[in-house]
Amino acid sequence: MNVLHAPRPALEGAALSGTGHAVTLTGITHRYGGFVAVRDVSLEVAGGSLVAFLGPSGCGKSTLLRAIAGFIRPQAGSIAIGGEVVDDVRPNRRGVGIVFQNYALFPHLSVAENVAYGPQAQGVPRAQVRALVEENLRLVQMADYAKRLPRELSGGQQQRVALARVLAARPRILLLDEPFGALDKNLRFDMQIEIKRLQRELNLTTILVTHDQEEAMSMAERIVVLNQGRIEQVGAPSDVYDRPATLFAGTFIGSTNLLPARIAAISGATTRVRLAAGGEVDAVAPAPLGIGGRVLLSVRPERMRLVDGPGRGRVAARLDVSMPLGATVVHEVILADGLRAKVSEPRTHDGPAHRPGDPVHVELRLESGAAIFPDGLVEDPEQENQA
Amino acid sequence: MAARVTMPEGRFMLAFPMLLFFGAFFVAPLLLLVAVSFFDDPDITVPGLSQYTGFLSDAFNWRVLGQTLLLGVKVVACTTLLAYPIALLFLAAGPRLRRVLLMLILVPLLTSVVVRTFAWIVLLSREGVVNSLLLSLGIVGAPVQLLHTELGLIIALMQIELPLMLLPLVSVMARLDPNVVAASQALGAGSWRTLVRVILPLSLPGYAAGVLLVFASSTAAFVSQSVIGGGRLIYMPLFVYQQATTLYNWPFAAAISVILVLAISLVAFGINHLGRSARGNIHG
Numbered sequence: 001m002n003v004l005h006a007p008r009p010a011l012e013g014a015a016l017s018g019t020g021h022a023v024t025l026t027g028i029t030h031r032y033g034g035f036v037a038v039r040d041v042s043l044e045v046a047g048g049s050l051v052a053f054l055g056p057s058g059c060g061k062s063t064l065l066r067a068i069a070g071f072i073r074p075q076a077g078s079i080a081i082g083g084e085v086v087d088d089v090r091p092n093r094r095g096v097g098i099v100f101q102n103y104a105l106f107p108h109l110s111v112a113e114n115v116a117y118g119p120q121a122q123g124v125p126r127a128q129v130r131a132l133v134e135e136n137l138r139l140v141q142m143a144d145y146a147k148r149l150p151r152e153l154s155g156g157q158q159q160r161v162a163l164a165r166v167l168a169a170r171p172r173i174l175l176l177d178e179p180f181g182a183l184d185k186n187l188r189f190d191m192q193i194e195i196k197r198l199q200r201e202l203n204l205t206t207i208l209v210t211h212d213q214e215e216a217m218s219m220a221e222r223i224v225v226l227n228q229g230r231i232e233q234v235g236a237p238s239d240v241y242d243r244p245a246t247l248f249a250g251t252f253i254g255s256t257n258l259l260p261a262r263i264a265a266i267s268g269a270t271t272r273v274r275l276a277a278g279g280e281v282d283a284v285a286p287a288p289l290g291i292g293g294r295v296l297l298s299v300r301p302e303r304m305r306l307v308d309g310p311g312r313g314r315v316a317a318r319l320d321v322s323m324p325l326g327a328t329v330v331h332e333v334i335l336a337d338g339l340r341a342k343v344s345e346p347r348t349h350d351g352p353a354h355r356p357g358d359p360v361h362v363e364l365r366l367e368s369g370a371a372i373f374p375d376g377l378v379e380d381p382e383q384e385n386q387a
Numbered sequence: 388m389a390a391r392v393t394m395p396e397g398r399f400m401l402a403f404p405m406l407l408f409f410g411a412f413f414v415a416p417l418l419l420l421v422a423v424s425f426f427d428d429p430d431i432t433v434p435g436l437s438q439y440t441g442f443l444s445d446a447f448n449w450r451v452l453g454q455t456l457l458l459g460v461k462v463v464a465c466t467t468l469l470a471y472p473i474a475l476l477f478l479a480a481g482p483r484l485r486r487v488l489l490m491l492i493l494v495p496l497l498t499s500v501v502v503r504t505f506a507w508i509v510l511l512s513r514e515g516v517v518n519s520l521l522l523s524l525g526i527v528g529a530p531v532q533l534l535h536t537e538l539g540l541i542i543a544l545m546q547i548e549l550p551l552m553l554l555p556l557v558s559v560m561a562r563l564d565p566n567v568v569a570a571s572q573a574l575g576a577g578s579w580r581t582l583v584r585v586i587l588p589l590s591l592p593g594y595a596a597g598v599l600l601v602f603a604s605s606t607a608a609f610v611s612q613s614v615i616g617g618g619r620l621i622y623m624p625l626f627v628y629q630q631a632t633t634l635y636n637w638p639f640a641a642a643i644s645v646i647l648v649l650a651i652s653l654v655a656f657g658i659n660h661l662g663r664s665a666r667g668n669i670h671g
Contacts, residue, residue, distance in 0.1 A: 069569070069573055070573075071569055071572070090572075090577075091569070091572040091573055092572045092573070092574075092575050092576055092577055094573075095575075096573060097573060097574075098569070098573045100566045100569075100570065102564065102566060104566035104567045104569070104570040105567075105570075106567060106570075106585060107567075107589070108588045108589060117571070117574050118575055121574055121575040121576035121580055122575045165570075165574070166573075166574070169574045169575055
């Protein structure tokens with residue numbers, strides 16, 4: 001069943017609540033006991049935008065979300081919503097809607113009562129509460145389930161009710177805490193489209209917290225990459241993907257090959273590096289590096305391809321395994337220096353040009369898909385050079 | 388859903404020792420008690436319903452039954468007033484404070500009810516701790532009669548029964564999803580609305596279990612009732628005891644027992660029914 005693609009009613013005026021309130025974080029620091037969860041984070045989330053906080057568990061993204069919602073008070077720093085400093089404002093007065101990973105619907109209240117909860121708490125007159133409930137349940141295609149209890153709904157339905165509940169409270173900003181984690185793959189995609197559409201129509205500033213880089217890439221206009229309580233990079237998905245600012249950002253988002261190299265020459269913005277596996281290529285260095293310095297060249301698998309002969313920007317290798325993955329084929333090759341690398345190519349109809357065991361050359365196509373980072377972060381030489 | 392552990396066919400035999408024990412020492416005596424109550428004479432020779440008709444036709448008996456059930460209601464009400472704030476503190480507490488609270492709740496259970504009851508005599512007597520405190524603070528001019536009064540009995544039972552109310556209540560609080568409370572706040576509800584509309588309804592199953600335990604336990608608290616209540620306050624258990632051991636009227640004592648058991652069961656059934664309809668809400 002896929003009701004999400006059914007024609008939907010047009011939004012009514014009352015639902016267009018979000019007028020794009022910006023969120024400003026200034027120097028936020030928070031510790032739990034001795035553990036520093038968030039370290040001096042400053043960030044501006046533009047009004048009406050959808051921003052993803054992306055990082056592994058423990059990176060501080062949920063702490064930031066809870067601080068914005070007002071559930072925790074950071075030890076240092078300040079939070080403003082729509083220009084108003086909310087540090088001393090209790091969560092029930094912040095106008096911040098939040099959808100939890102487990103939805104946190106009120107289990108003893110019906111779907112309609114759940115959705116009515118916010119407007120009722122805000123003292124909205126009864127007739128208007130009913131209108132808000134109907135309108136928002138219609139918005140998420142759950143009008144037929146108004147009398148059900150949450151436990152009688154599927155996970156996807158519960159999430160839509162959670163969304164209707166939060167929208168009925170007419171929040172200034174919307175926080176989504178890993179909202180798709182409990183959904184299966186197809187439903188997740190539908191809900192992502194649904195939320196993105198609603199967010200855009202309502203012009204509602206939305207912060208999505210996720211550890212899923214694909215989800216962040218597909219949904220957000222801007223991604224904030226967090227690691228160990230710090231911001232690693234802020235940028236558009238394509239920026240973060242193509243021009244990672246740090247080794248962490250490069251390896252956490254998408255998969256990449258890290259190839260050891262040394263700086264050979266620097267001219268302007270381009271830096272020429274000599275690969276340990278042989279060959280020289282030009283790349284982009286996020287930070288200034290000295291000639292002769294040991295670096296890691298980060299190359300995405302789709303920025304490499306298998307070729308037959310040697311040449312400029314090509315590295316000798318031997319094909320080890322080929323794995324067809326739908327529209328692409330991923331080859332694992334062993335480079336001249338013994339390191340393994342992954343090469344992703346579109347699958348052709350001609351059948352495989354190379355067989356496992358064949359000597360091949362790998363061509364690096366680095367127009368925008370490579371960056372170099374100072375080496376030394378990868379201590380163990382035996383460590384897999386794949387992220 | 389966890390996979391069910393497969394067991395050999397005869398798994399019900401595992402319950403056999405307990406069934407045997409309960410059959411011999413609980414069910415059989417209970418049936419014997421019921422049987423004895425259907426005899427008209429103290430010598431248990433003439434079968435009949437006169438013990439029941441006799442009980443029901445005397446207003447004194449009704450008053451004893453009523454006071455016993457009322458005592459249960461009062462103790463339940465008082466333990467509720469003490470237990471809910473502690474349960475809410477538990478809900479708000481972090482893991483370390485929760486462990487401390489749980490310890491404090493459990494410690495009284497490690498002391499025997501008899502010991503605690505006699506301790507309350509020391510506390511409640513005319514020269515006891517409570518009266519000396521009240522006198523020295525100038526709250527009262529003369530010692531207050533607490534021992535052998537219902538007030539004294541309720542105070543003592545509150546302390547004795549409190550863990551039975553707290554344990555089930557705290558266990559639902561521990562399972563309550565903190566996100567649900569956070570969601571209520573984020574939707575604009577203040578603490579009071581969150582308490583009334585979310586926390587209280589969701590704690591109802593635990594509360595129902597606590598009410599059941601405290602009610603059944605305090606209406607049948609023979610030791611506390613007779614030691615602190617003394618001979619002047621007569622509740623059903625003491626009534627039974629007097630009839631059986633002083634007047635040797637075993638059939639009448641049996642009939643009173645059966646009536647008490649039925650009355651408590653009826654209340655228990657009602658509470659259990661309420662609790663069950665609320666229980667599904669927590670494990671939704």
